[in-house]
Amino acid sequence: MDPKIEVRELNVWYGNHHVLKDLSIKIPERRVLAIIGPSGCGKSTLLMTLNRMIELVEGARVEGRCLLDGVDIYNPGIPLTELRRRVGMVFQKPNPLPKSIYENVAYGPKVHGVKDRRKLDEIVENCLKVVGLWDEVKDRLNKSAFELSVGQQQRLCIARALAVKPEVLLMDEPCSALDPMNTRIIEKLICSLGRELTVVVVTHNIQQAARVSDFTAFIYLGRLVEYGPTDRLFESPVNRLTRDYISGEFG
Amino acid sequence: MEETLKSFDFLKSLRRMDWVKLILMTIASLSIVIVLLIALFTISESIPAFSSLGLDLLLGDRWAPYYGRYGAAPLVYGSLIVVFGAVLIAVPLGVLSAISLAEYMPRKLGEVVKPMIELLAAIPSIIYGFLGMVFIAPAITKLFGISLGRTALTGSIVLSMMITPTIVSISSEVISSVPREYRMAAIALGATKWQVIRGVVIPTALPGIAASILLAFGRAVGETVAVLMSCGCVAKIPSPPWNLLDPVHTLTAAIALDMGEVAMGSMHYHVLFGLGVILFVITFSVNTAAWLLMRRAPRRLIKV
Numbered sequence: 001m002d003p004k005i006e007v008r009e010l011n012v013w014y015g016n017h018h019v020l021k022d023l024s025i026k027i028p029e030r031r032v033l034a035i036i037g038p039s040g041c042g043k044s045t046l047l048m049t050l051n052r053m054i055e056l057v058e059g060a061r062v063e064g065r066c067l068l069d070g071v072d073i074y075n076p077g078i079p080l081t082e083l084r085r086r087v088g089m090v091f092q093k094p095n096p097l098p099k100s101i102y103e104n105v106a107y108g109p110k111v112h113g114v115k116d117r118r119k120l121d122e123i124v125e126n127c128l129k130v131v132g133l134w135d136e137v138k139d140r141l142n143k144s145a146f147e148l149s150v151g152q153q154q155r156l157c158i159a160r161a162l163a164v165k166p167e168v169l170l171m172d173e174p175c176s177a178l179d180p181m182n183t184r185i186i187e188k189l190i191c192s193l194g195r196e197l198t199v200v201v202v203t204h205n206i207q208q209a210a211r212v213s214d215f216t217a218f219i220y221l222g223r224l225v226e227y228g229p230t231d232r233l234f235e236s237p238v239n240r241l242t243r244d245y246i247s248g249e250f251g
Numbered sequence: 252m253e254e255t256l257k258s259f260d261f262l263k264s265l266r267r268m269d270w271v272k273l274i275l276m277t278i279a280s281l282s283i284v285i286v287l288l289i290a291l292f293t294i295s296e297s298i299p300a301f302s303s304l305g306l307d308l309l310l311g312d313r314w315a316p317y318y319g320r321y322g323a324a325p326l327v328y329g330s331l332i333v334v335f336g337a338v339l340i341a342v343p344l345g346v347l348s349a350i351s352l353a354e355y356m357p358r359k360l361g362e363v364v365k366p367m368i369e370l371l372a373a374i375p376s377i378i379y380g381f382l383g384m385v386f387i388a389p390a391i392t393k394l395f396g397i398s399l400g401r402t403a404l405t406g407s408i409v410l411s412m413m414i415t416p417t418i419v420s421i422s423s424e425v426i427s428s429v430p431r432e433y434r435m436a437a438i439a440l441g442a443t444k445w446q447v448i449r450g451v452v453i454p455t456a457l458p459g460i461a462a463s464i465l466l467a468f469g470r471a472v473g474e475t476v477a478v479l480m481s482c483g484c485v486a487k488i489p490s491p492p493w494n495l496l497d498p499v500h501t502l503t504a505a506i507a508l509d510m511g512e513v514a515m516g517s518m519h520y521h522v523l524f525g526l527g528v529i530l531f532v533i534t535f536s537v538n539t540a541a542w543l544l545m546r547r548a549p550r551r552l553i554k555v
Contacts, residue, residue: 084441
């Protein structure tokens, strides 16, 4: 099967700081890929290169290729808005827009030209149902999104990302700000989303990677150290560094 | 020995601190006292006017103080129409400049442009008055084929130049303070830069932008010299009332023109203080409204 995303010899610099070094990886379609590694190893940077959000970081420079369905997303002719519709993103800290719950989910479709009210209603309801928020908020869709708990806010952000029908969903430590119960809910959600679309989740929580992912990539000091099916990687890591990291010797 | 020295030093610094504190407190409270005294003085001097004329002072439509007619309605109307005109011109100019300054200009360029715009606010108002008299009034005469160029519109144009910096400077500050995570959220959904600005940044910054407009309004209402030089100083409600090409007179200009020649303690004298009170009420309520709106300007709202 062709990979959904193929990264080839990717190098990223922040100013003079070389963050990602000759990184190549093939990301399979409709699976969950977990990216693990110690803080500052370049996990989040890799994620941001996949939807070109990295270009918002001042002083960032990207070299190498990054193919989405075989097309390099760094081609000058690629429309950024369409790329970011296809490759959605969920951030570490829940970041609902200062709008109502309804408007948060409807914002993406509206930006991409959906005007029909009934269609928007339908999208909002579906997406909120997918993240399990519908029953909790259906009576207060017009209330501010800030009235929700942090865990609910993060699920709202996932619903918002899903509303534009992305093919890939990038998640940057989506549970690190949440309590254990909401973490459970979102982990389950990641598992089920992995059957519909390609999910790439960055996490510093090794157990979480084991629970939610089909494949795991271990990055250390900007290099891809080991990559394989999650079960295999956790049971019999080939690289000594990987073994030390997943057994908790450093992190 | 050393111990005692240290504690002595400490005591000394404590005492010095108290002195500094005391002096600063006195100075700070002095300014409050001055404001209160000004208000008290203005109000007390206006009491004879209000008690003998009552609401006629505010609603009477004939301002002819040398004939004993003290109806300030034409002045209030003149002030408001000139200021509304100025705000109408300055708001699109100021808000769009603020957006381009905060969102589109490279940071280095913005750091040069913003102080230059703010410098416009530092130009003495008499210079703006010159500008209105010498350039804008003749231009209006030519443009509209009227005989007198000093009109409400002339005053509005001059005032708009004076208040635009206030709007630009506060609005661009508020726009820049819209949290980055809001923008990131919208950009990650595929919104274009303009969509982010229109759909996320502006709505979030709106209370602050509105406050900047109100502050500019307050400044415009109180402006005197430039208005006096460019509005024509005819105390009559234009006909029709929305005709911006008629000369008008304003509260501030009337006070400034008459105060020099009025007899101390006469009715005219007290009436001028009455105008001052009306002005006070307008600017005070506008500033309070601006302050209330400012408190709703963006803050980090996410608790994590």
